[in-house]
Amino acid sequence: NAGVTQTPKFQVLKTGQSMTLQCAQDMNHEYMSWYRQDPGMGLRLIHYSVGAGITDQGEVPNGYNVSRSTTEDFPLRLLSAAPSQTSVYFCASSLSGTGGFGELFFGEGSRLTVL
Amino acid sequence: GQSLEQPSEVTAVEGAIVQINCTYQTSGFYGLSWYQQHDGGAPTFLSYNALDGLEETGRFSSFLSRSDSYGYLLLQELQMKDSASYFCAPGGGTYKYIFGTGTRLKVLA
Numbered sequence: 001n002a003g004v005t006q007t008p009k010f011q012v013l014k015t016g017q018s019m020t021l022q023c024a025q026d027m028n029h030e031y032m033s034w035y036r037q038d039p040g041m042g043l044r045l046i047h048y049s050v051g052a053g054i055t056d057q058g059e060v061p062n063g064y065n066v067s068r069s070t071t072e073d074f075p076l077r078l079l080s081a082a083p084s085q086t087s088v089y090f091c092a093s094s095l096s097g098t099g100g101f102g103e104l105f106f107g108e109g110s111r112l113t114v115l
Numbered sequence: 116g117q118s119l120e121q122p123s124e125v126t127a128v129e130g131a132i133v134q135i136n137c138t139y140q141t142s143g144f145y146g147l148s149w150y151q152q153h154d155g156g157a158p159t160f161l162s163y164n165a166l167d168g169l170e171e172t173g174r175f176s177s178f179l180s181r182s183d184s185y186g187y188l189l190l191q192e193l194q195m196k197d198s199a200s201y202f203c204a205p206g207g208g209t210y211k212y213i214f215g216t217g218t219r220l221k222v223l224a
Contacts, residue, residue, distance in 0.1 A: 033212060035214070045214075103160040106158050
């Protein structure tokens with residue numbers, strides 16, 4: 001099992017460009033989520049999904065879109081990149097989204113710089 | 116809403132015991148998880164408490180008091196490799212799995 005795979009690992013964008021961060025998991029997890037982590041800060045929830053076709057906003061959703069067409073994939077789209085979106089992005093998944101999460105499995109992170 | 120409080124930094128020496136506290140407010144609380152993150156790495160799961168009391172996993176133990184909305188992570192026989200950030204994360208019925216700013220643990224030789 002590969003676990004949670006994020007691509008790309010590093011990306012540099014110019015202000016105004018759009019891009020998609022990919023996240024895939026092979027554990028048949030229902031729950032998937034995206035976090036961003038700024039230097040010296042904790043993890044802030046951007047969007048999450050409790051199953052295919054179901055997504056919802058987290059703490060900091062502005063400027064980001066998500067979709068969940070399959071159980072395995074949960075891409076994060078930056079619509080028009082801004083320097084404030086420079087961050088490390090983590091995708092995470094869990095077996096169940098019905099409370100009592102237990103263990104979140106994290107990808108290795110995608111380091112995004114917006115110039 | 117949801118809120119979390121953890122100390123921002125804790126320092127201890129090798130071989131010592133350290134306790135990292137966490138107080139939380141969340142709706143529809145199910146349980147409290149703890150994660151470790153080394154600099155430059157991804158968070159990794161340490162423990163989960165669904166019920167009140169102490170859960171022990173090797174050198175690490177985690178405690179939960181649901182009535183006090185309080186938990187802690189206890190690290191024993193500290194090693195240099197335990198230097199990392201530690202996050203508590205309450206799980207609730209809203210599925211918004213929120214992390215705080217974490218506690219940075221520095222282990223000194």
